Amino acid sequence: MLTLDALKLTPQNIIPFLEDIFERFGEEENLGESVTMAQHMLQGATLAEQEGQDDEIIVATLLHDIGHFTSNLGCFTLEDSMDRGHEEAGAQTIERIFPSIVSDCIRYHVAAKRYLCATSPVYFEYLSEASKHSLKLQGGEMSKTEVTEFEKKTNLDSIITVRYFDDLGKSPDMLTPPLGHFFPTVKRVIKEY
Ligand SMILES: [Fe+2]
Ligand SMILES: [Fe+2]
Secondary structure: OOOHHHHOOOOOOHHHHHHHHHHHHOOOOOOOOOOOHHHHHHHHHHHHHHOOOOHHHHHHHHHOOOHHHHOOOOOOOOOOOOOOOHHHHHHHHHOOOOOHHHHHHHHOHHHHHHHHHHHOOOHHHHOOHHHHHHHHHOOOOOOHHHHHHHOOOOOHHHHHHHHHHHHHOOOOOOOOOOHHHHHHHHHHHOOOO
16 A cells, blocks of 8 residues: 555646556455446546536545545455544545645545435435445444534535535446546646646
8 A cells, every 4th residue: 555655746746646546456446336446436526527516526526535545554345344544544645735625525525424324314325335334434423513513614515515426426337538537627626736
């Protein structure tokens, strides 16, 4: 696994970094879902783009699970008995390069699942089996106090939006453009590119 120190990401090397990480890890890891990691993130980003979402939402969806590859703790499996904190690892990896709306959507995409489970009666049933399993490891649905705190987040609407694209990007049949299709969007969102 890559380490944060080793990455030394800059606005100039983020594109080759993404190419490398998708190529090396994208096809191998599948999180217990019926799609590979690369398909999962590309599908979510494609759906966000098709819906005409802002660039920040498309990029956050494209990169939301990148922490599975940048964490020393490795990738989630259905056999896990403890959470690996990929959301924090992912946010830390990219937060120097992208605006806080992008890192917030990545940092809180698991919290958003816990939030939606607590506030939407049908949301849990709509989750994939792998996501239901990881929910238990991630603390289950939020308490009322946690919900109140979470609703104070500056980028709440964007965080929830990315969460929905995360949940939608799990179709074994959906075709997407390649990663490079999203590079112009990534570049537009990078700070000081
Ligand atoms: Fe995730
Ligand atoms: Fe995901």
